[in-house]
Amino acid sequence: MVDPDGGAFITVGLNHADESNLKYPHNANIWREKYGSRERWIREGVVKDLKDWGFNTIGWTQEYISGDWGVALDWFGDPIDLGHSSTGWSSADFEAANMPYVLQLRVQEMEDWNGHPSFRDVYSRDFDVYCEYLARNICFDHAGSKNLIGYFLVDIPAWLPHASGEDFEQLKGLSEAERNEKLFDVATKYYETITKHIKSYDPNHLILGDRYNGNKGIPSAVLRAMQPFVDVLSIQYFTEPTEESRNGMRDDLARWHEETGKPVIIADIGNWTPTEMNPHRTSGIEDQSGRARDYIDAINTVLREPWFLGWHWCAYVENKGRGWGIKDPYDEPYRDFVGPVSEFNKGVYGVI
Incomplete structure (x- = not known):
């Protein structure tokens, strides 16, 4: 990128920079004594930490707050329901941080982690109006930002x-071959609708697209559908330590x-x-x-x-839901992790 x-x-x-992780009963006193306000936490906590550790971007800020991560990785198994925090950062928060950042537009509530998904009819006027609202509500305030990289859409859709077992109505009851054929049309309408509204309010920034679930796989029909509308292929991918x-x-x-001709961002990766x-978080x-x-x-x-x-x-x-982080539940960095990672991050440009 440039x-x-x-x-x-x-x-x-x-x-997942979310202040609620420091407002549990076990660590609320740290929040009160060390920060006391959201702006101070952003400046003296998040921004200082990211720069000290060699990170240059504030990523997706919603946090995973409930559920069982072991079950979550079984995307083909029983329905799962992993709660995420509902509040993201405001435009004023990002102005206070003054760092590169990304935003998300939750176009559909059809995440793999969502135990109660909702698949809106992408051909309906209601969907078009909703996408226009999302763009108007989110993109309008960020269109002139020099720090915004671009817009993600749905997290692991x-x-x-x-x-x-839920699906778009147009895809229910179809054979696998029939579903793949119709899926291209559904996905095309989805991407066409949301991106036209994003660009109407903000022609200046990248459309980073859905944060695909790389561990589960991505249908070719969807990748073909996104090509004319999305700038970057954004993929979550969690590897084993091998x-x-x-x-x-x-x-x-x-x-x-x-397959797409698009450059790639790994939108979420961790260990x-x-x-x-969280002694049960084994690997x-x-x-x-x-x-x-x-x-x-x-x-x-x-x-x-x-x-x-x-x-x-x-x-x-680290919080009680996810069970891991760069900092422990008491806002102290895991030094054995932070030291080597900071050195590596700061040497990236030299490597490439």
């Missing part, structure tokens, strides 16, 4: 059949890039290990040093690819 001053820009983002898994991510991203508050990683090694190895797998625009890491402050 920044407003004409310089090359790789987005190194951090997701269920373009493949949703675990709950070379095979990381190479699998690179190969998947490269294939989807070839975890047991902690004092193939034993400690925070192991998390740092896996972070570096995962990003190095794709960093030199010519189609790669950057990544947004999950997540900021």
